[in-house]
Amino acid sequence: MANKMGYLSCLDTVKPVRDAIEVINGKWKLPIIISVMTGNERFTDIQESIPGITPKVLAKELKDLEQHQLIKRVVVDDYPVKILYKPEPYADTLTPIIEALKGWGLNHRKKIFEKE
Amino acid sequence: MANKMGYLSCLDTVKPVRDAIEVINGKWKLPIIISVMTGNERFTDIQESIPGITPKVLAKELKDLEQHQLIKRVVVDDYPVKILYKPEPYADTLTPIIEALKGWGLNHRKKIFEKE
DNA sequence: CATTTCACTTTCCTTTAGGAAAGTACTATA
């Protein structure tokens, strides 16, 4: 009944990491969350705060993030109608990930510049 | 000389996060690093420890990770020749990211199951 | 001599991500 695998199981870590990656995958999701958490609320503001993002990509990613309950789309019925994107409380749970990536990225860039 | 942007700058965070994402992007890189850090050294062992990965993808990602100095490919000149993949010390710097993703993924799965 | 193991590579194919450019419908402002 014992298993005869010759490899070491790492599924305890691999599985949840993959679950997380599925939610925040791609180039743009974390940058958008960061922008919204920083306080950018309008479509155009978010777009301008993230260099290189196109409106098509932004619109698609905003929908994904809404589905995952990380942000919400709020329609304000003034005249003219305003649309605001706000972070959901659940977005705060991503802070440790964002901080870890930020720290690593900062250090990595330093490492690259030292070498070359 | 002041800037007249209407948005809030979040580049201090967005830029390093993007640098990090560029290195560990895709479905497979972190799972492979986790497997190698767990102690899997042989191609076939790594492959079997990560459900769903194909040899083509594994070969390609191992090369990428080697280039980023996260793992090294060691040829052991016994007869028969053995090829071992070992984590580089630099791989350890990814531990906070992996732990953050693992924690988040675990919690996320719990959240999903509670809801539905 | 046949089979198996190991570490891949090769081919073919589909899906997804992403970018460029233009357009749209509405409202506001000069």
Next chain:
DNA sequence: TATAGTACTTTCCTAAAGGAAAGTGAAATG
């Protein structure tokens, strides 16, 4: 009346990611 801003959508396209299946060459094992 013309121009500009807002929040997108649409079309077209390329590149990269990823998967399935088979093959390869060397060496070991039965």
